[in-house]
Every structure is written in structure tokens, then in C-alpha cells.
Amino acid sequence: MTMQSPENPEKMEQTPPYHVPVMLKACLDGLNIRRDGIYVDVTFGGGGHSRAILEQLDTGKLVVFDQDPDAFENAAELQDDPRFLFIQANFRFLKRYLKIHRIPLVDGILADLGVSSHQIDDASRGFSTRLDGPLDMRMNTDQDEFSAWEVVNEYSIEELQRVLGRYGEVHNAKTLATAIFASRHNAPIETGQALIAILKRFAPKFKEFKYYAQVFQAIRIEVNRELEALEDFLTQTQEVIKPGGRLVIMSYHSLEDRLVKNFIQKGDFQGEPRKDFYGNVLKPFEPVNRKPIEADDAEVASNPRSRSAKLRVAEKLPE
Structure with missing residues (x-):
């Protein structure tokens, strides 16, 4: 979905x-x-x-x-x-x-x-760009262990660039992938709002929420192999x-x-x-x-x- x-x-x-x-x-x-x-x-x-x-x-x-x-x-x-x-x-x-x-x-x-x-408005599911919750985004929380946390914190710059560019059609996918990769070296990126804090530096002016939605969409598609x-x-x-x-x-x-x-x-x-x-x-x-x-x-x-x-x-x- x-x-x-x-x-x-x-x-x-x-x-x-x-x-x-x-x-x-x-x-x-x-x-x-x-x-x-x-x-x-x-x-x-x-x-x-x-x-x-x-x-x-x-x-x-x-x-x-x-x-x-x-x-x-x-x-x-x-x-x-x-x-x-x-x-x-x-x-x-x-x-x-x-x-x-x-x-x-x-x-x-x-x-x-x-x-x-329901999925968007439940902060614990991690789908919302406005509510703070864990980096999850799994459609099946009972069986699947692979979540948005693994994508954000374990993917290489090249893998992140592929996901952001292909599934989110993010125009500055390589720049953003590099920033995410650099940010997580200090500490893991644990929540959606922690990720949003990184995105804010790269979002086009007056199109911030669309940009956030594109990035979240890309990660969610990757997590669920949609x-x-x-x-x-x-x-x-x-x-x-x-x-x-x-x-x-x-x-x-x-x-x-x-x-x-x-x-x-x-x-x-x-x-x-x-x-x-x-x-x-x-x-x-x-x-x-x-x-x-x-x-x-x-x-x-x-x-x-x-x-x-x-x-x-x-x-x-x-x-």
C-alpha cells in the first residue's frame, strides 16, 4: 500500500x-x-x-x-x-x-x-511525516523484521541513492544519501523526526512537505518490496x-x-x-x-x- x-x-x-x-x-x-x-x-x-x-x-x-x-x-x-x-x-x-x-x-x-x-495516524507505525515515531514502516509487523531503520542506518550511500531516486524520484538523491550516511556515524537515526531534521536542510523551499513525503514513500516501498x-x-x-x-x-x-x-x-x-x-x-x-x-x-x-x-x-x- x-x-x-x-x-x-x-x-x-x-x-x-x-x-x-x-x-x-x-x-x-x-x-x-x-x-x-x-x-x-x-x-x-x-x-x-x-x-x-x-x-x-x-x-x-x-x-x-x-x-x-x-x-x-x-x-x-x-x-x-x-x-x-x-x-x-x-x-x-x-x-x-x-x-x-x-x-x-x-x-x-x-x-x-x-x-x-489508521496506519498513517498511528505514530508507532512510522509512516507519518508529521508524527514522531520509530523508523518502522512495515506493513506486516508480525512477521517482517526488516524495517525502515535498517534502510536508513545500514544501507550504503549507493543503495540509499538508488532507493531515494527510483522510489521517491528525489531530485538530489545522491546529496541526501551522503548526508544521511554522514549523520548516522555520530549516532543511529532512530525516529522519523530525526530523519526529518536531516531532510530539512535539503528540501526545496515551500515544497518541504512534498519532499518529506517523497523520501518516506521511497523508504516504505523499499521496506515492503511494494x-x-x-x-x-x-x-x-x-x-x-x-x-x-x-x-x-x-x-x-x-x-x-x-x-x-x-x-x-x-x-x-x-x-x-x-x-x-x-x-x-x-x-x-x-x-x-x-x-x-x-x-x-x-x-x-x-x-x-x-x-x-x-x-x-x-x-x-x-x-
């Missing part, structure tokens, strides 16, 4: 909801839900999208994935629903777990790749979605959206279409919307984290 825009400081004292589902109606419309269908929400999070899908099912089934232990607890009241199955795992293992539960094909899959409000997981997941969707079924993906930054766009439109992550002998493009999906769907002004005003969301919908082609 992905870093969105920095939190609104005026709302920090309020108790936020676990997660406000972004573009809920557009996601449901994109899935084209049948009441007896089988659907998968691979990013349960706060469950807003999942609960809305369940409301539209009669004899159908909803399978959800989330590796975050907090998400499992948030789904507690749904566990007795016979239509509902929670799988506590990364969505890169989609096909494996569907096979374990004897679900060969599904009618639709939804993925909301954004970091949930782009690799996304590629694994997308590759498997072509094998488990029925012809005519829907793939609905919501992303929050250009790196993710580019992978999703290329996969849907070209059947290839690099945007180089595979073709048959006759020159026909070999791809598993057909885009339902040529351009990504974006939140309207009203939703952005009520939920600023929807500002950067891009929603793409595709339909599985016949074999």
Missing part, C-alpha cells in the same frame, strides 16, 4: 476513522458486481470497500487479503459471515491462497494501494479472473500507476506489447476506462487523501 499526501495538521487532534474508502461508488461500479459472484479485495485495510461489496452479495462470496495484523482485528465482526473469508497474507500470494481454499476463478478483484488513515509485490499480484490476476470479470486498481503515485497502466493496456510492465504472428497484441485485459478515474472536488474536499488517487478498471478477455 502507498504514501498519500501529508496529513492535515488542523485535524490531528481529532480521532480519525480507521480508513475512509476512496472513490467507493466508482470502485463498486467498476467491479460490476453480481449477487452470486466471487470477489476479492486484496487490500482490506479498514474494510470500507469490502463492507460495501458484501452489501451487494446474496449467495456470493468475498475473499479479502491484508498482511497487517490491525486489519485482521478490524475485520472481527465479519468473521462469522459465511460469505466472508479473511486471509492474513500479502496479495502477492493471491493464487496460492485461492488454490488452498479451492477457489479456481473469481468474478472480480479490487486493490486500493493506498496506506490507510513494486515487486504489485507485479507478482498483477501477473496472477490474469490466471484467476474469469473471462468478462473485472480488475479494479486504485494507485496513488506514478510508479504504481505506470505498472498498472502498462499491464492493462499492453500486457507488459515495461509497456512493450507482446504480439502474435499476425501482429495482434497479446494481453489478458481490455481497459474499461481509457483514462484513469479521479476523485471529484467534493470528495477531495472531504477526504484530502483521495487527491492523488487514480482508478483503472479492466475486463478480462476471453482466452
Whole structure:
């Protein structure tokens, strides 16, 4: 899941909801839900999208994935629903777990790749650029030991430069990597705010918070291997979605959206279409919307984290 825009400081004292589902109606419309269908929400999070899908099912089934232990607890009241199955795992293992539960094909899959409000607003998780907490940023706090601390304190200058440049598109990645490397020789960089103190010296004027978010995004993607997981997941969707079924993906930054766009439109992550002998493009999906769907002004005003969301919908082609 992905870093969105920095939190609104005026709302920090309020108790936020676990997660406000972004573009809920557009996601449901994109899935084209049948009441007896089988659907998968691979990013349960706060469950807003999942609960809305369940409301539209009669004899159908909803399978959800989330590796975050907090998400499992948030789904507690749904566990007795016979239509509902929670799988506590990364969505890169989609096909494996569907096979374990004897679900060969599904009618639709939804993925909301954004970091949930709950994760951002919990300082102990380390995702926030405003709240002070440990350098963690793990999506799965139960199993994964590798965290943001290791990236910041143990990576070489070259490795830091790669992460910052590739995953955060930080323009002065080498300079910042060198500064981080030098700073930690005095003492380890333990918290997010300690890292921010270093970033302040290099952030562009009037764009400080965007810069902080780019750096945190880069580290978080590295910690959770997010782009690799996304590629694994997308590759498997072509094998488990029925012809005519829907793939609905919501992303929050250009790196993710580019992978999703290329996969849907070209059947290839690099945007180089595979073709048959006759020159026909070999791809598993057909885009339902040529351009990504974006939140309207009203939703952005009520939920600023929807500002950067891009929603793409595709339909599985016949074999």
C-alpha cells in the first residue's frame, strides 16, 4: 500500500476513522458486481470497500487479503459471515491462497494501494511525516523484521541513492544519501523526526512537505518490496479472473500507476506489447476506462487523501 499526501495538521487532534474508502461508488461500479459472484479485495485495510461489496452479495462470496495484523482485528465482526473469508497474507500470494481454499476463478478483484488513515495516524507505525515515531514502516509487523531503520542506518550511500531516486524520484538523491550516511556515524537515526531534521536542510523551499513525503514513500516501498509485490499480484490476476470479470486498481503515485497502466493496456510492465504472428497484441485485459478515474472536488474536499488517487478498471478477455 502507498504514501498519500501529508496529513492535515488542523485535524490531528481529532480521532480519525480507521480508513475512509476512496472513490467507493466508482470502485463498486467498476467491479460490476453480481449477487452470486466471487470477489476479492486484496487490500482490506479498514474494510470500507469490502463492507460495501458484501452489501451487494446474496449467495456470493468475498475473499479479502491484508498482511497487517490491525486489519485482521478490524475485520472481527465479519468473521462469522459465511460469505466472508479473511486471509492474513500479502496479495502477492493471491493464487496460492485461492488454490488452498479451492477457489479456481473469481468474478472480480479490487486493490486500493493506498496506506490507510489508521496506519498513517498511528505514530508507532512510522509512516507519518508529521508524527514522531520509530523508523518502522512495515506493513506486516508480525512477521517482517526488516524495517525502515535498517534502510536508513545500514544501507550504503549507493543503495540509499538508488532507493531515494527510483522510489521517491528525489531530485538530489545522491546529496541526501551522503548526508544521511554522514549523520548516522555520530549516532543511529532512530525516529522519523530525526530523519526529518536531516531532510530539512535539503528540501526545496515551500515544497518541504512534498519532499518529506517523497523520501518516506521511497523508504516504505523499499521496506515492503511494494513494486515487486504489485507485479507478482498483477501477473496472477490474469490466471484467476474469469473471462468478462473485472480488475479494479486504485494507485496513488506514478510508479504504481505506470505498472498498472502498462499491464492493462499492453500486457507488459515495461509497456512493450507482446504480439502474435499476425501482429495482434497479446494481453489478458481490455481497459474499461481509457483514462484513469479521479476523485471529484467534493470528495477531495472531504477526504484530502483521495487527491492523488487514480482508478483503472479492466475486463478480462476471453482466452
